[in-house]
Amino acid sequence: MRVDFARLNHILIPKGKEGRDRFRASRFGRVIIPVVGFFWGSLTDEGRILVLVTLLVGAFGIDVQKSTAYILFSVLAGLLAASLVASRRLRLDDIAVSVEAPRRVTVGEPVTFTIACTRGAKHRAPARAVRHPIRVRGPFLPWDGAWLDEAPDEIVVPDTGRAESKMRARFVQRGLHHLDPFTAAAVAPAGLACGPRITSEAVKLHVVPRIANVVKLPKVVAMRHQPGGVALASKSGEAMDLLGIRPYRPGDPVRDLHARSWARTGVPVVREYQQEYFTRVGVVLDSDVGDPERLEAAVELAAGVIAHLSRGEALVDVIVVGDHVHELTVGRSLGYLDQALDMLSTVERGPVLKAASLMRRLEPYLDRLSSVVIIAHAEGDERLAVRHGIEAKGIACSTIVVDDALVRSIAAKEALGW
Numbered sequence: 001m002r003v004d005f006a007r008l009n010h011i012l013i014p015k016g017k018e019g020r021d022r023f024r025a026s027r028f029g030r031v032i033i034p035v036v037g038f039f040w041g042s043l044t045d046e047g048r049i050l051v052l053v054t055l056l057v058g059a060f061g062i063d064v065q066k067s068t069a070y071i072l073f074s075v076l077a078g079l080l081a082a083s084l085v086a087s088r089r090l091r092l093d094d095i096a097v098s099v100e101a102p103r104r105v106t107v108g109e110p111v112t113f114t115i116a117c118t119r120g121a122k123h124r125a126p127a128r129a130v131r132h133p134i135r136v137r138g139p140f141l142p143w144d145g146a147w148l149d150e151a152p153d154e155i156v157v158p159d160t161g162r163a164e165s166k167m168r169a170r171f172v173q174r175g176l177h178h179l180d181p182f183t184a185a186a187v188a189p190a191g192l193a194c195g196p197r198i199t200s201e202a203v204k205l206h207v208v209p210r211i212a213n214v215v216k217l218p219k220v221v222a223m224r225h226q227p228g229g230v231a232l233a234s235k236s237g238e239a240m241d242l243l244g245i246r247p248y249r250p251g252d253p254v255r256d257l258h259a260r261s262w263a264r265t266g267v268p269v270v271r272e273y274q275q276e277y278f279t280r281v282g283v284v285l286d287s288d289v290g291d292p293e294r295l296e297a298a299v300e301l302a303a304g305v306i307a308h309l310s311r312g313e314a315l316v317d318v319i320v321v322g323d324h325v326h327e328l329t330v331g332r333s334l335g336y337l338d339q340a341l342d343m344l345s346t347v348e349r350g351p352v353l354k355a356a357s358l359m360r361r362l363e364p365y366l367d368r369l370s371s372v373v374i375i376a377h378a379e380g381d382e383r384l385a386v387r388h389g390i391e392a393k394g395i396a397c398s399t400i401v402v403d404d405a406l407v408r409s410i411a412a413k414e415a416l417g418w
Contacts, residue, residue, distance in 0.1 A: 013140075017178035017202075037197075042084055042185075044135065045151065047192035050080060083193040090132055090186035090195025094119050095157060097136075097184045097200040104206035104338060104345075110148055110168050113138065115182050115200070117155060118162045131156050132186040135194060136165045139180035144173035144207075154187060171207045174299070174345045179203040208341035209296070212304030212410045216417030217373065218398040245269045279370045281309055282318040282362070286376040286383070287350030294377060297407040299347050301400065302375050304416065306340045318365045319343065322350025325361050355385035362390070371396035378403075 023029045043051065054076040061069030096118050105111040115136045133154035138147060148168040155163040171177065181202050185194035245258050248268035256270040285302045289295045302319075309316050319326045319340060326343055353376075362372075372390050376383050376399055383399065390397040400406075400418065409416060 013143075020180070039084070041197070042087060042193050042195075043080075044187060044192060044194055047080065047083065050076060050192060054080065079190065080192060083188050083190050087186075087188040087193035087195045090188060092134070092184065092186055092195065092198050095134070095184065095198060096120070097182065097198050099182050099200045099203055101203055101205060103204075104208050104341065105171065106210055107174050107207050108170065108172055108210070110170050111205070113167045113169070113182070113203070114164055115152075115167065115184070116162055116164045117157045117184055119157045119160060131158075132188075132195075134163070134184050135187055136167075136182060136184045137197075138167050138169070138182055139203075141169060141179070142173075142177065144175075145169055145171045145177070171205075174207050174209050174296075174347070176342075176346060177205045177207055179205065206342045206345050208338075208345045209299045209303050211307050211341075212297075212300045213413055213415050214301070214304035214308040214417070215415045217305065217308060218396075218418050244272055246272050279314040280317040280368055281314050282320065282365065282369045282372040283316060284320040284358070284362075284372060284374045284386070285322075285344075285347065286353050286374065287322045287347055288353045289349065289377045294402055294407055295347075295349060297410045298375050298377065298402045299344050300410050301402060301406070301416075303341060303344055304410075305373055305375070305400075307337055310337050314370075316340065317369060318362070320358070320362065321347055323357075323361075325365070327365070353382050353386075355382045355389065358386055359389045366390070366393050366395060369395055371398070373397075374399045376401055 024033060040048070054073060057069055057076060058073040061067050061071075061073050064070050098116050098118070100114040100116065102111060117134055117136070133156055135154050136152060141147065146169065148170055152165040152167055155165050157163045167182075179202060181199035183197040183199050185197040187194055245261055246269060248257065248270050252270045256272075258269050258271050261269045283302060283305055285298060287295065287298070289298065306316050306319070316328065319328055321343075328340055328343070372395060374383065374387065374397065379399075379401060387397045387399055398418070406416075
């Protein structure tokens with residue numbers, strides 16, 4: 001229910017970067033954003049509290065004949081106005097703002113953003129120049145994100161130096177998150193307003209699924225011959241099948257030089273060896289499920305299966321999710337698990353699984369696969385037809401059904417084995 005309420009709190013706010021950009025470019029956005037940014041955006045947290053107090057005092061002093069509260073209202077309003085006017089002169093033309101953040105974070109885990117303010121050497125100010133403290137602010141997070149700490153302390157940037165501030169957040173929904181820029185502004189002496197804000201670059205962050213603790217999968221005994229091998233797995237100088245010869249490259253072992261071909265062509269060439277047999281696995285994720293908890297468990301299980309395979313000798317070659325086939329080779333230095341996690345982070349509920357359609361999409365890849373792992377939500381005619389169609393091609397096929405018991409085991413991070 002907490003997540004549902006969080007969605008309702010953001011119901012009028014564009015969900016993604018494209019929606020926010022459209023709002024900024026709209027006629028209403030071009031009018032309202034500068035106005036709100038000047039008045040409300042220029043105030044510090046203390047200044048915003050004082051605005052509320054000023055309005056409350058003004059309500060009590062609306063009858064000037066029976067109350068003198070209007071005098072206090074005038075003083076507070078004048079103080080706010082003076083702070084806003086004075087803060088306009090506190091420009092940070094000599095400061096650059098940058099943000100350092102990891103490219104991906106696991107859902108539910110805290111992520112740290114390091115905001116750095118750097119002053120360039122060519123903008124060095126006189127020794128007696130006043131160094132106003134700088135406050136950094138993070139962007140307004142989407143519904144699934146929340147800041148974990150209070151606002152960071154003010155920082156002072158030295159001459160030709162750098163000062164840093166850190167902010168932590170947590171995201172509870174998978175996906176690619178485009179965060180708006182972080183901002184920095186000098187604080188006026190009264191501490192009620194900030195000068196013109198400078199911004200960093202926008203931040204792109206993949207919130208990836210948790211990796212299920214898969215320790216054992218059904219053993220695959222088939223290893224299929226790969227015509228032409230795998231280019232990125234080729235090596236020189238090992239006792240493997242001879243692939244051919246190629247031009248010499250700096251760093252190649254001298255013992256692999258092919259003297260006869262060098263003499264015939266006048267160009268140094270080396271013998272190239274390559275493994276010809278691989279265990280290449282396809283992973284099929286059935287995303288036709290309406291229960292968000294079960295879909296999340298299936299995605300985590302897919303991540304666990306890929307991570308388990310990538311630690312061994314197998315090559316994860318194809319990942320099928322819904323109507324999309326992703327050609328991705330993970331393992332043996334041919335790819336990275338992070339790429340698979342980035343892809344799984346964007347998985348949503350897919351269409352109804354159709355065996356004929358899925359087999360057509362898999363057809364171009366079946367000749368090179370040794371086995372296929374299907375992660376399904378239930379047994380059924382369509383899923384059995386997919387399995388039988390794959391096995392008819394001489395490919396080992398295993399189906400893992402994500403039932404209620406398995407969902408609980410994945411949530412409890414238990415070791416999973418088949």
